[in-house]
Amino acid sequence: MTGNAPTTEQVSSLLDDRDLVVVSNREPYSHEYEDGEVTVSRPAGGLTSALDPVMQSVGGTWVAWGSGDADHAVTDEGGRVGVPPESPAYTLRRVPLSDERVEGYYYGYSNQVLWPVCHLDTAKVNAREEFWQQYREANRAFADAVCGEAGDDPVVWFQDYHLALAPRFVKANRPDAFCMQFWHIPWPSRDVFRACPQYERLLEGLLGNDLVGVHTDAYCRNFLDCAAALPGATVDRATRSVVYDGHRTFVRPFPLGVDADHHRDLARSDAASRFWREFGDRHGLADVAVALGVERLDYTKGIPERLAALERLWETRPAWRGELTYVQKASVSRGEIPAYQRLQERVRSEVERINDRFATDDWQPVVYVEDHLPQTGLAALYREADLCLVSALRDGMNLVAKEFIASQVQDPGVLVLSELTGASEELGEEALTIHPRDTHGFADAIERGLRLPSDDRSRRMCELQRQVHASDVYAWLDAQFRTVRAIRRGRQRATPPRGR
Numbered sequence: 001m002t003g004n005a006p007t008t009e010q011v012s013s014l015l016d017d018r019d020l021v022v023v024s025n026r027e028p029y030s031h032e033y034e035d036g037e038v039t040v041s042r043p044a045g046g047l048t049s050a051l052d053p054v055m056q057s058v059g060g061t062w063v064a065w066g067s068g069d070a071d072h073a074v075t076d077e078g079g080r081v082g083v084p085p086e087s088p089a090y091t092l093r094r095v096p097l098s099d100e101r102v103e104g105y106y107y108g109y110s111n112q113v114l115w116p117v118c119h120l121d122t123a124k125v126n127a128r129e130e131f132w133q134q135y136r137e138a139n140r141a142f143a144d145a146v147c148g149e150a151g152d153d154p155v156v157w158f159q160d161y162h163l164a165l166a167p168r169f170v171k172a173n174r175p176d177a178f179c180m181q182f183w184h185i186p187w188p189s190r191d192v193f194r195a196c197p198q199y200e201r202l203l204e205g206l207l208g209n210d211l212v213g214v215h216t217d218a219y220c221r222n223f224l225d226c227a228a229a230l231p232g233a234t235v236d237r238a239t240r241s242v243v244y245d246g247h248r249t250f251v252r253p254f255p256l257g258v259d260a261d262h263h264r265d266l267a268r269s270d271a272a273s274r275f276w277r278e279f280g281d282r283h284g285l286a287d288v289a290v291a292l293g294v295e296r297l298d299y300t301k302g303i304p305e306r307l308a309a310l311e312r313l314w315e316t317r318p319a320w321r322g323e324l325t326y327v328q329k330a331s332v333s334r335g336e337i338p339a340y341q342r343l344q345e346r347v348r349s350e351v352e353r354i355n356d357r358f359a360t361d362d363w364q365p366v367v368y369v370e371d372h373l374p375q376t377g378l379a380a381l382y383r384e385a386d387l388c389l390v391s392a393l394r395d396g397m398n399l400v401a402k403e404f405i406a407s408q409v410q411d412p413g414v415l416v417l418s419e420l421t422g423a424s425e426e427l428g429e430e431a432l433t434i435h436p437r438d439t440h441g442f443a444d445a446i447e448r449g450l451r452l453p454s455d456d457r458s459r460r461m462c463e464l465q466r467q468v469h470a471s472d473v474y475a476w477l478d479a480q481f482r483t484v485r486a487i488r489r490g491r492q493r494a495t496p497p498r499g500r
Contacts, residue, residue: 011058014481016488018178019151020060023142023166024159025106028052029083029092030068038070040085047159047184050259050473056089061149063142065102066094079145095145097138104134106162107336113196114161118185119300119394122195124339132198136165139205143169150177155484158209160184165201168208171247178484180211182254185396186422187219190226203230207244210487213254213480215397215422220253227251250487254479255426256397257472260465263406266379276380283325283367285384289450291326292385294378294400295392296333299343302391302418302436303330307350307366309391309442314358314365317447322363324450326389327381329369382407387449390417391436397422401431405464412461414449416442426467430460 011020028048030041055062066072066079071094075081079096082088097105108131116124143166146156154174158167158181167179193199203226206212214220220240228235233244241250266272280286291310295301310326330347334340351368358365373381382388388404398421405415405427417424417431424433432445452460 010478011054011481014478014485015058015155016485019154020055020058021063021146021150021154021156022051022055022060022159023063023146023156023163024048025065025110025162027064027067027071027092027094028055028062029085030066031070031074031081032068033070038074041068042084047256047473050477052084054477056084059090061091061093063093063095063145063149065097065106072096078148080149091149093145093149095141097141101134101138101141103336104131105138107334109135110162111334112337112339114164114202115185115300117193117196118161118188118396120186120188120192121299121394122192124299125195127197139163139165140169142166143173146170146177147173150174152176154178155180157181165205168205171208178211178488179209180213180480180484181206181209182213182256182480183219183396184215184256186394187214187222187226189222190229193222193226194229199226200230203227203233204244207233207242207247207249209249210247211480211483212249212251214251215253215255216425217253218425219396219422220251223251250483252483254476254483255422255471256399257468257474257476258399258402258406259474260402260406260469260472263379263382263403264409266376267383267407267409269376269379271374271376272380272383275374275377276384279377279380280384283327284363285325285327285367288322288363289324289386290384291324291387291389291446292329292381292404293326293389293391294329294381294403296331297340297344297347298333299339300392300394302393303328303343303347304350305393305436305439305442306389306391307347307354308439309446310365311354311357312439312443313446314354316443320447320450321358321365322360325363325365325367327367327369327385329373329378329381331372332370378403379407383409386413387446388413388415389446390415390421390423391434391442392418392421393436395421395423399423401427402468405461405468408461408465411454412457414452414457414460415464416445416449426471427464430463430467 031038075094079094081092083092112126153176155178171179224235227233227242233242235242241248314321351366355364355366382404390398390401401415401417401423415431417433418436419433432449434442434445
């Protein structure tokens with residue numbers, strides 16, 4: 001499947017023509033009221049845009065939280081609507097969640113307990129009992145929706161940490177279902193995971209799956225270590241599987257990629273060129289080197305640490321003043337959570353302080369953008385950047401690094417990559433690897449990247465692009481579906497024929 005969305009025949013063959021049910025917190029299409037009319041928002045990148053063509057090719061059902069304010073006005077009495085709206089190819093089953101449930105399940109347990117635990121920031125854990133109760137009930141609601149929609153012998157694919165309990169709920173009611181789950185964030189070590197007060201319950205839920213996928217071998221080992229401490233669980237490290245409550249769950253690393261061809265085509269587009277001309281003129285970027293950062297305003301992304309390294313560079317190597325501009329594209333995220341509010345205030349304050357310290361009449365060191373950018377605009381920033389700075393303090397994979405690489409269609413830039421990202425396992429050899437909290441070393445790496453000879457930059461980027469295109473999102477899908485087929489066929493061979 002590498003390089004292109006899979007065909008109906010490819011996916012159906014790998015699934016042995018079984019129904020596919022995708023389950024996620026985020027929905028692929030949402031309906032909103034705008035000036036009294038219902039409008040449709042479509043997937044704009046990320047996993048939803050990659051899975052949408054798969055679902056369109058094979059049909060099936062996508063179960064998700066109905067978050068749009070007009071979502072339930074357009075569904076039938078069962079919460080279903082056909083999508084895409086202009087030519088329905090599969091069913092979107094929307095799960096209604098009250099404001100109280102969303103507050104506890106999503107903003108509470110998912111993002112104030114599981115997120116900080118998995119990103120090794122246990123000081124930020126806010127383990128309120130009501131968060132857990134709402135998380136459990138939301139997972140039950142998702143599971144009930146799955147059981148109501150799935151046909152005979154389905155493949156049910158759960159996405160991410162919002163749904164750790166749902167697989168066991170589904171398996172209890174639908175033992176014929178093949179349940180699988182991909183965990184998109186890091187899986188922590190056993191000692192860190194135990195900072196979550198319900199860690200045993202979470203493991204029990206996840207071990208309702210037949211297959212659990214994570215990004216890297218290290219996360220796979222961490223998961224098995226955690227499962228080994230669960231009473232009643234038996235871990236087989238040779239097969240990377242866990243037997244619990246009479247059921248075997250396989251654990252496998254599947255490094256997530258991006259739609260590399262799509263990002264390359266966006267970067268080559270006329271719309272990207274038009275965006276860059278306007279953006280570059282507005283911010284005076286025509287005659288300077290450009291460093292770029294792109295991420296949500298999240299405390300795991302290392303934005304303050306990156307700003308500190310840039311400040312060190314401009315402070316100790318003044319020749320780069322007026323010669324290097326840093327563009328930070330930041331997206332406000334989870335603003336209801338105090339830790340995120342504090343980070344947002346800190347980043348804005350630091351940007352203002354650095355600009356006040358170093359700016360001249362005709363140069364601004366940091367261009368800070370929170371406004372929404374079209375995909376072609378982001379592709380233009382990736383294409384034109386001389387450096388992409390990825391300094392996450394912890395990241396399951398980090399797709400920004402891969403999007404930057406795929407978008408490098410002109411003079412090659414340089415990726416400066418945190419060793420604490422999952423992506424460093426694949427890309428670290430040809431990127432300039434840094435520790436995000438080593439301010440001096442980070443500043444050195446920025447300067448080194450700016451001074452790399454063109455033949456070295458070209459060689460590095462060529463190898464990085466080979467890796468990103470070979471391990472794209474469709475290769476990720478293919479690897480998981482092939483594993484599903486292998487597990488199912490292995491079980492069929494191990495099952496004695498009836499009557500013996």
